[in-house]
Amino acid sequence: xxxxxxxxxxxxxxxxxxGVHHWLVHRFTAISNLLTVLFLVVSLLxxxxxxxxxxxxxxxxxxxxxMMLLLVVSTFWHAxxxxxVLIEDYVHDANKLVLMIALNLAAIGGAVFGVFCIVRLAxxxxx
Amino acid sequence: MANAGTKNRPxxxxxxxxxxxxxxxxxxxxxxxxxxxxxxxxxxxxxxLGALAGGPASYATFVSVMTSPIGYLVLVGITWAFFSxxxxxxxxxxxxxxxxxxxxxxxxxxxxxPIVGVLLTVAFWAIVLLR
Numbered sequence: 001x002x003x004x005x006x007x008x009x010x011x012x013x014x015x016x017x018x019g020v021h022h023w024l025v026h027r028f029t030a031i032s033n034l035l036t037v038l039f040l041v042v043s044l045l046x047x048x049x050x051x052x053x054x055x056x057x058x059x060x061x062x063x064x065x066x067m068m069l070l071l072v073v074s075t076f077w078h079a080x081x082x083x084x085v086l087i088e089d090y091v092h093d094a095n096k097l098v099l100m101i102a103l104n105l106a107a108i109g110g111a112v113f114g115v116f117c118i119v120r121l122a123x124x125x126x127x
Numbered sequence: 128m129a130n131a132g133t134k135n136r137p138x139x140x141x142x143x144x145x146x147x148x149x150x151x152x153x154x155x156x157x158x159x160x161x162x163x164x165x166x167x168x169x170x171x172x173x174x175x176l177g178a179l180a181g182g183p184a185s186y187a188t189f190v191s192v193m194t195s196p197i198g199y200l201v202l203v204g205i206t207w208a209f210f211s212x213x214x215x216x217x218x219x220x221x222x223x224x225x226x227x228x229x230x231x232x233x234x235x236x237x238x239x240x241p242i243v244g245v246l247l248t249v250a251f252w253a254i255v256l257l258r
Contacts, residue, residue, distance in 0.1 A: 027223065030216055037209065045254050052186040056179055068176075075172070079165035086162050114173050117180035 036071035211244030
């Protein structure tokens with residue numbers, strides 16, 4: 001492994017000086033996951049039923065819509081950080097780069113899809 | 128000389144040497160539930176949102192799959208993974224402050240986390256099914 005020398009950094013080894021940011025954002029998104037997912041869990045339990053009409057009416061309201069938007073962004077960000085650690089721990093060959101690119105594409109693509117669906121519902125374009 | 132030294136050098140103990148303890152179990156449980164949810168729970172979340180955005184017909188398809196036996200198994204698994212990951216995640220946030228590293232305290236918290244995860248899962252589905 002690189003020890004942080006110039007050539008080590010060129011090869012992508014050694015410290016990238018981004019570890020603390022990754023660690024902190026993982027914690028921040030953990031807290032926002034806690035708030036938003038518990039909001040979803042409690043909402044699902046409080047809704048009279050989970051029929052299409054009921055759920056669409058619920059998710060189109062401002063507070064649920066915003067909380068669901070935040071939930072999607074927070075959970076996908078947190079999952080992206082967690083899966084990065086998984087790849088770093090278990091994949092040490094050239095596949096690591098491929099998996100990292102795939103992870104970023106999937107995380108951003110998934111989050112944008114979720115955000116788009118909620119915005120579409122909240123702005124009434126589903127009717 | 129170098130060769131003989133390399134061959135006979137004592138190896139540091141690895142995973143299989145240690146006797147399993149609650150802290151090791153809750154550690155790998157946190158990783159498994161978290162990375163499992165990254166695929167299963169976020170997948171179901173996107174399917175749910177996509178089905179809602181798609182209209183009544185696509186939502187009906189989603190509901191019929193999720194209320195099948197396999198669907199319920201997936202949903203119960205996701206809720207168990209969430210509540211387990213939440214309790215062990217809260218443990219991590221407390222450990223991050225530097226608290227809870229005394230051996231007995233650490234063991235107790237590690238034992239409590241997976242139990243809380245199961246209890247919250249049972250409570251959630253009890254409310255869903257009994258109301």
